[in-house]
Amino acid sequence: MAEARRTFGPVLLLGLASGTLAAVAGAQPWVSGSSGTVDTSSASAAAIDMSGVRESPLAAALALVVLACWGVILVTRGSVRRAVAGLAAVVALGLLVTTVLAFWSLQEALQDALFAASGVDTAEVSLTGWYAAALIGAVGSVAATLAAVRLTPSWPEMGTRYDAPTNEVVAAEPEGNLELWKALDEGHDPTEAPRPLD
Incomplete structure (x- = not known):
């Protein structure tokens, strides 16, 4: 029991760090590429509408939900805390699935956008470091939230002195x-x- 209580800090830190990493990375470009004279890293690419083909707003939103769940886990007790940990685990799994699927979907979407912008039928597309960061954050979020579901009954809770007076x-x-x-x-x-x- 005492050893399980000691897991509270490390699991919480892993969850917050992973969720923050996934949220920040989710708002950054996950893919880059070029086709003919069009290059996503050049200034000329700003004039071309590539919104939604380089980032994953869904992943960023799911990461923020996971972070919000960690905030609720901190201030609740008992079955409510465990239920929120379960919700966080479901959302974290959704974040991981979204990130893995983006490996193919974002590269194909950017390739199609580059074809349309350049008029050339060849393109070079690659993943950025932000995609790797998002994947690490998603995996860490799943690990931390699943650990929370299992360990929350043994974690320390806020005392009743912090409750509103009745x-x-x-x-x-x-x-x-x-x-x-x-x-x-x-x-x-x-x-x-x-x-x-x-």
Whole structure:
């Protein structure tokens, strides 16, 4: 049990680092290429509409959902925490599938866009380092979220002292001068009638 509790920090750090890496990489170009005089790395490529053929907005969005789930896992307890960990694992698997499928789909989409822009029927297309970073982030997210599903019951939880108060505490009516001054120091109005508890 104590060893399982010690996994909280490492798994959380792996999950946050992997999710952040996948989110950042998902907003960057995953493929580059050239066809004839058109090159995606040149300034002239900015005039050509290649939106949606070099990046994977879905992967970036899924990575952000995984990060949001980690935030919820930090502040919840019990079955809610485990349910959110399960949701994070499903989303992380979706992120991994999206990233793997992009290996073929983005290269083909960029190749078609280069053919249309250049009028040439040959093109050279390759993956960028951002794709590798996104893949590493997706794999790390899957590993961390699956570990969270298994280990959350043994992880430490926030104490109930951080919960919102359920009943308002009514200060006792002070008696004598010393109690009046103490009540004033504590921010209570000694002349105010006590309110009944809800």
